[in-house]
Amino acid sequence: MNANAPVDFQQHYLSTWTEPNPDQRRHIIEQLWAPEGKLVISSLGITLRGTAEIAAHIARVHDDMIMSKGLVFSYDQQLPADDALLLRWSMAAPSGDVVGRGVDVVFRNADGQVTTVYMFMGVN
Structure with a gap:
């Protein structure tokens, strides 16, 4: 694996959540994810399968957390x-507080292409 590959990937992956244009965001998801990809979200107890379900969930998160509350996501x-790639992320309020x-x-x-993501929230 190229040393720059994880950084490039994490930026591309983050844009699936943060891209403001819904059509562009969906396009990025369809490029980045394998069609049969699986997103497992531990805190919600849900498993999303396929790019359509994943894109719909990401759209809700984008609208509820980024657009409505102004939260900023970053990988630290x-x-x-x-x-595999472990990405620890932080969610910051407009004030900058995590x-x-x-x-x-x-x-x-x-x-x-992404085949599976296991998402764990509430990690310090």
Whole structure:
């Protein structure tokens, strides 16, 4: 794995959540995720399958957390391991105060597409 690949990937992955244009965001999701991708969100106890379900969930999060509340998401730690990448993220209020943290463990196929993400919220 190229040393720059995780950083490039994390920026691209973050844009699936933060891109303001819904059509562009959906396009990024369809490029980045494998069609049969799976997003498991521990705190909600849900598993989303396929890019349509994943895109719908991300759209709700974007509207509820980013647009409505002005929260800013960023990655502050990444650890690559073969086909997996751990991304620790922080969620900051408009004041700059961190109001939440979590970890995404991202698995990718040989083509670099996301196959599975395990999302854990409430991580310090």
